[in-house]
Every structure is written in structure tokens, then in C-alpha cells.
Amino acid sequence: MAAEQAKVDPMKQFAIEPIAGTQGWELAGFNIAFTNSAMWMLVTVVVLFLFVLGGMKRELVPGRWQMMVETFTGFIDNMLEANIGKEGRKYVPYVFSLFMFILVANLLGLLPLGIVGIHPFTFTSHFTVTGVLAIISFSIVLLVGFWKHGLHFFSLFVPHGTPLPMVPVIAPIEFISFMVRPFSLALRLFVAMMAGHVLLKVLSSFVIDGTNAGLGFGALVGLPSFVLMIGISALEILVAGIQAYVFALLTSLYINDAEHLH
Amino acid sequence: MPQIAQLAETWSSQVFWLLIFFGITFFVIGRGMVPKVMDTVAQRDSQISGDLAAAKAARDAADAEEEAWRVKENENRAAAQAIVAKAKDEAAAKSETRLKAAQTRLDKKLADAETRITEARTAALTEVESVAVEAAQDIVATLAGVKVTKPTAAKAVKEAMTHG
Numbered sequence: 526m527a528a529e530q531a532k533v534d535p536m537k538q539f540a541i542e543p544i545a546g547t548q549g550w551e552l553a554g555f556n557i558a559f560t561n562s563a564m565w566m567l568v569t570v571v572v573l574f575l576f577v578l579g580g581m582k583r584e585l586v587p588g589r590w591q592m593m594v595e596t597f598t599g600f601i602d603n604m605l606e607a608n609i610g611k612e613g614r615k616y617v618p619y620v621f622s623l624f625m626f627i628l629v630a631n632l633l634g635l636l637p638l639g640i641v642g643i644h645p646f647t648f649t650s651h652f653t654v655t656g657v658l659a660i661i662s663f664s665i666v667l668l669v670g671f672w673k674h675g676l677h678f679f680s681l682f683v684p685h686g687t688p689l690p691m692v693p694v695i696a697p698i699e700f701i702s703f704m705v706r707p708f709s710l711a712l713r714l715f716v717a718m719m720a721g722h723v724l725l726k727v728l729s730s731f732v733i734d735g736t737n738a739g740l741g742f743g744a745l746v747g748l749p750s751f752v753l754m755i756g757i758s759a760l761e762i763l764v765a766g767i768q769a770y771v772f773a774l775l776t777s778l779y780i781n782d783a784e785h786l787h
Numbered sequence: 788m789p790q791i792a793q794l795a796e797t798w799s800s801q802v803f804w805l806l807i808f809f810g811i812t813f814f815v816i817g818r819g820m821v822p823k824v825m826d827t828v829a830q831r832d833s834q835i836s837g838d839l840a841a842a843k844a845a846r847d848a849a850d851a852e853e854e855a856w857r858v859k860e861n862e863n864r865a866a867a868q869a870i871v872a873k874a875k876d877e878a879a880a881k882s883e884t885r886l887k888a889a890q891t892r893l894d895k896k897l898a899d900a901e902t903r904i905t906e907a908r909t910a911a912l913t914e915v916e917s918v919a920v921e922a923a924q925d926i927v928a929t930l931a932g933v934k935v936t937k938p939t940a941a942k943a944v945k946e947a948m949t950h951g
Binding site: 536537539540541543550552555556557558559560562563566567569570573574577578580581583584585587591594595598599602617618619621622625626648650651652653654657658661715719 | 788789790793794796797798799800801802803804805806807808809811812813815816817818820821822823824825826827828830831834
């Protein structure tokens with residue numbers, strides 16, 4: 526058995542700690558302490574700002590950096606055009622912000638900065654955060670839908686070609702699936718990010734405890750776990766991109782429903 | 788699970804700061820910077836397509852000019868050939884009339900000469916005849932001592948001359 530108790534708490538990385546001195550900040554009775562989570566949101570914004578700023582050289586022949594930024598804006602632009610059509614272009618600022626904000630946050634959370642004493646905090650692993658983003662997306666869908674189609678927007682719940690007797694059955698199902706959207710949007714991102722980080726932490730505790738338990742355990746448990754960690758880290762980078770993409774893609778699909786009904 | 792354990796004490800700060808920072812992202816980056824980046828892309832695309840269109844127009848113009856030049860060249864060549872042919876025809880016609888004139892002149896000269904020759908020959912022949920008659924009279928007178936009258940001699944001479 527392991528000689529020492531595991532010191533790695535896989536959940537500690539998700540703990541929110543107010544940064545010194547901001548504990549008591551309040552706004553209209555609500556606590557708005559500047560936490561490590563808020564700190565990493567700030568870092569995300571700064572990184573994203575610098576990234577896009579590098580693409581603002583507006584050169585006719587783009588350099589590498591400008592090319593990279595233009596690739597991202599072109600990617601979002603194409604996605605919206607493919608899913609929504611010409612009307613999709615006006616959502617580029619929102620979907621681009623959403624995609625890049627989540628992507629940068631996910632990637633920053635994966636940085637191995639713990640070895641220099643800074644602990645990255647993945648705020649996308651908190652459903653409070655992903656929930657707010659999902660609600661913003663869902664609100665946009667509702668606003669656009671009711672703005673463009675008025676009460677006709679409710680016809681979204683009756684798919685095209687539904688036989689009349691089936692309408693009372695189909696409509697509630699469609700309504701429920703519609704109302705589930707913000708939850709699925711928020712939970713998918715939160716769960717994917719959290720699961721990956723927990724897995725990495727659990728494996729790292731295997732590595733530490735296994736190595737501490739002696740050479741045999743180290744070779745038998747620690748080494749394979751470490752190899753697995755490397756692989757899963759690569760997978761997590763992929764997941765960071767995919768989850769940001771899925772969030773943006775689903776948002777654009779939902780906006781398409783609001784723009785065109787069916 | 789801190790997400791749930793800390794929910795009551797942290798949700799307001801989480802929501803507040805997220806709205807602040809995502810708001811900054813949206814308004815500053817999304818609304819402020821992204822359109823400029825996309826503008827640059829659109830500008831570049833339009834410049835490229837404009838340049839391509841200009842190049843194509845220039846090529847078309849060059850082609851058209853070449854075609855026009857070729858047509859003109861062909862016309863010029865045809866015109867030149869027509870002029871050459873005309874000049875040739877004219878020269879041929881002129882030389883023909885000249886030749887014809889020369890021919891008639893020559894013909895006339897020839898005819899004249901022939902007449903003159905005939906006349907001369909006739910004259911010569913008459914003279915030869917009269918000489919022959921006189922000679923025949925003389926010869927007869929000398930050899931036979933017979934006086935032959937001129938008409939008889941002439942008759943005999945003529946007979947001999949015609950028979951050879």
C-alpha cells in the first residue's frame with residue numbers, strides 16, 4: 526500500500542479564491558470579489574486582445590500573425606455563412622467573441638504554469654460561467670426569433686409536415702428540446718473541461734503516490750500514468766478546441782432556427 | 788465539487804466579472820477589431836479580383852488591337868496587291884497596243900517592200916527580155932545572117948524564158 530496519503534485533491538483546482546483584499550467587494554448587496562476566476566478571465570481578454578491586435582496591421586499582403594487572425598475570423602465567417610446564410614454575417618462579432626473567449630480560456634487553463642507557482646484556473650469548468658454564456662446565446666436566439674417572426678416564432682415547435690393529429694404530441698416534445706438547449710450548451714462545456722482536468726489531476730496523483738511508494742510502484746503505476754498523462758494532455762488540447770467549436774457551432778445553428786424557423 | 792459547494796458565495800462575482808470581461812471581449816474585440824480585420828480581408832479580395840479583371844481587360848484589349856491590326860494589315864496587303872495587279876494590267880495593255888502599232892507599221896513596211904520588190908523584179912524582167920531580144924537578133928544576124936524582126940525575136944525569147 527502507498528506509504529503516504531495522496532496530497533493531490535483533484536477538486537482543489539476548481540476552488541474559487543478571492544484575490545487578497547477584494548473579499549468584501551460588493552455591488553448592490555451582491556459579492557463581487559475579484560477572484561482567481563475573474564483574474565483568468567482578465568488574462569483571457571488580454572491574451573485575446575493582443576492576439577487580435579496583431580492581426581490589425583491591415584496589410585495588403587498579410588504576415589503570419591495577421592494571416593492567423595484572419596484565418597480565425599474567416600473560419601467563423603464561413604461557419605455562419607454555411608449555417609445561416611448571408612444574414613449570418615451580422616453575428617460574426619458575437620460568435621467570434623464567444624468562440625475565441627472559450628478557446629483561449631480552455632487553452633490557458635491547460636498551460637503547465639503550476640511548475641512556476643502560478644495556478645491556471647479554467648473558468649469554463651464552472652457552470653456558473655458556461656451557464657451565463659449559454660443564457661446569452663439563448664437570449665439572442667429568443668430575441669432574434671421574436672423580433673423577426675413575432676408570435677409566428679412558436680411555429681418552430683411544429684416541424685414542417687407534421688400531421689395535424691400529431692401536433693399536440695410533437696409540440697411539447699419540441700418545446701422541451703428547445704428549452705433544454707441552454708442547459709445542454711452550458712453543461713457540455715462545463716463537463717468536458719472539468720472531466721479532463723480531473724482526469725489529469727487523478728493521474729498526476731497516481732504518478733506522485735506511485736513514485737513515492739517505491740521503485741516498483743513507480744515503474745508499475747507512475748510511469749504508465751505519466752505516459753497516459755502526456756497523451757491525455759494532447760487530447761485535452763483537442764477537446765479545448767472542439768468544445769469551443771461546438772459551443773459556437775450550436776449557437777450558430779440555434780440562431781439559424783431563429784432566423785429561418787425551419 | 789467547488790462549483791456547487793461555493794455556488795452561494797461566488798455566483799454573483801462569477802456572473803459579474805464574466806459579464807464585464809465577456810462584454811469587453813464582445814464590444815472591444817468583437818465589435819471593434821474583428822470588422823476591421825474582415826474589412827482588410829474583403830479589401831484584399833476585392834483588390835485581387837479587381838486586378839485580375841484589369842489584367843483580363845488589358846489582355847482582351849491587346850487581343851482586339853492585334854485582331855484589328857491583322858484585319859488592317861490584310862486590307863493593306865490586298866490593296867497593294869490590287870494596285871500591283873492594276874499596274875501590271877495597264878502596262879500589259881499599253882505594251883500590247885504599242886506592239887500592235889509596231890506590228891502594223893512593220894506589216895505595212897513589209898508590204899511596201901514586197902510591192903517594190905515585185906515592181907523591181909517585173910522591171911528587171913522586162914529589161915532582161917528586151918536585152919535578150921536584142922541579143923537574140925544580134926546572135927541570129929551574126930550566126931545565120933538572117934534578119935529577124937523584133938516581134939519574132941521577142942516571141943521566141945518569151946517562149947524560151949517561160950519554158951526555161
